[in-house]
């Protein structure tokens with residue numbers, strides 16, 4: 001069984017507190033992981049505005065105890081309180097991750113702008129988000145990023161094409177079954193896409209059939225495929241905070257079952273691009289998640 005832990009860092013609080021806690025735990029457990037960090041301002045408070053547009057959001061805020069999980073400062077960031085930079089507030093934390101052998105990639109610039117307005121900001125806006133994010137990454141890490149993970153698993157043609165032109169080693173922008181190459185306007189893009197295969201904790205937490213930590217642990221163990229790559233996205237704000245104990249139990253249970261933890265860059269390095277299936281990227285919804293996400297569509301043609 002192979003497990004790639006994809007750790008998304010969406011907020012100032014997640015990078016300040018969640019990331020060091022997760023890194024310490026993973027190091028202690030001898031487990032590899034990949035971190036994707038939002039490089040720009042923390043505007044998480046603006047996500048509250050989704051309440052007015054998206055009926056699923058409010059119930060999710062309560063169900064996942066968002067206020068106790070994120071804290072009032074984060075909830076208000078970018079609204080009545082000014083937004084704080086995420087990556088640039090903790091450059092040493094990011095450099096320390098790299099020095100400790102973790103993979104570090106880009107999780108967009110302004111997470112909320114990307115997630116809520118990707119289709120409104122146009123090609124220019126998409127390029128600005130990417131260029132700003134990559135510039136901050138370069139300034140902190142001292143080398144260009146090699147990977148990108150889209151905020152909120154949302155992408156569109158402009159983003160797919162702009163990222164493909166950047167010739168990254170891989171992207172992890174979508175939800176899906178296994179690595180593939182995206183088809184845009186009939187053209188098979190070069191960059192491999194390594195999709196998240198598992199549901200996230202906030203999507204399943206609070207389900208009546210999963211009433212406690214033990215039920216959730218068994219749910220994730222049951223979903224983990226023994227003969228394929230499992231890409232499990234976790235959040236610094238969730239598994240790195242209130243859910244750290246439960247997540248540690250899951251890591252140990254996976255280890256007990258012989259799981260091998262790999263970084264996404266290792267997965268990318270062994271992919272034969274010519275052998276990957278070519279798939280359209282479609283818009284879909286997921287139980288427990290408000291709004292749309294980008295997903296791996298059916299296999300269209302075999303590439304090359």
Ligand SMILES: [Zn+2]
Nearest residue numbers: 008010151152
């Ligand atoms: Zn995110």
